[in-house]
Amino acid sequence: MSARRLWTLVGVLLTPAVVLPLWVGLYDRQDPELGGFPFFYWFQFALILVAVALTFPAYLLARQADRLDRVRHGLTPEADDPDGR
Template sequence: MTDAPDRPNGGSSRGLWILIYCLLVPAVVVPLLVPLYDKAGPTLFGFPFYYWFQFALIIGAAILTLSAYVVSTKADARERAARLERRDRR
């Protein structure tokens, strides 16, 4: 007999939480890498690279954060189902 608990709904949510962290890390780390975008060229509609790249980072971070939120709702639902199943077994 194993000590591992049964995993409802296809497994634990640990993998989903790892995915959430992987989605959020670039949104935090890339803006901190200033040498990556500390230059004037190429320009886009007359804006130097430094400015339009920061706007692109905002949009990218918003998309990554939204994706992490959607995944977190699925992870939370899995955890709730597991808690309910454990409670019902008692």
């Protein structure tokens, strides 16, 4: 898969994690309650889990895309560590 496609996939994966919390009308209500918590609160916790579930694969794909971009530009696949580690 090309780096461009990987970066596009990273953007697609991260979009819900950014857009859903900004879409206040989606969760600006009290019902239904879950375990005594209004919808607003438990939906926010669910969004955290969704964001984590989407961010980790996006991170892995971004690392791969970065490696492909570095090789394409004639650099080493891994970035040099300035501390020499």
